């Protein structure tokens with residue numbers, strides 16, 4: 140179990156916001172790399188991938204250690220279950236509803252479809268938690 144440093148609630152909030160940015164940068168750069176590789180720009184692809192790794196394995200990971208994000212396996216599974224449940228029960232239904240109300244039908248359909256994938260994630264995490272309990 141990671142031992143979080145003693146930090147104030149405000150610093151913790153800033154770290155969590157920074158982590159969202161780092162995670163978004165990681166994911167974006169990996170997609171940018173895929174596109175660059177498809178376009179035959181392998182040096183650009185390598186640059187995006189190398190930078191993405193730093194965002195995840197150094198920046199995100201160091202901030203995660205400070206906030207105590209990563210715990211034991213059971214804690215991590217409970218954390219994941221909580222996150223997936225929020226997406227399933229609150230986030231995706233309301234975003235799909237907003238999109239549908241705004242006339243963005245394709246986006247609404249995609250959000251519904253993603254929500255169904257999250258149900259599989261939730262179920263798999265629940266089973267894993269039971270199996271290690």
Ligand SMILES: [Fe+2]
Pocket residue numbers: 161164193194198
């Ligand atoms: Fe970064």
Ligand SMILES: [Fe+2]
Pocket residue numbers: 223256257260
């Ligand atoms: Fe998920």
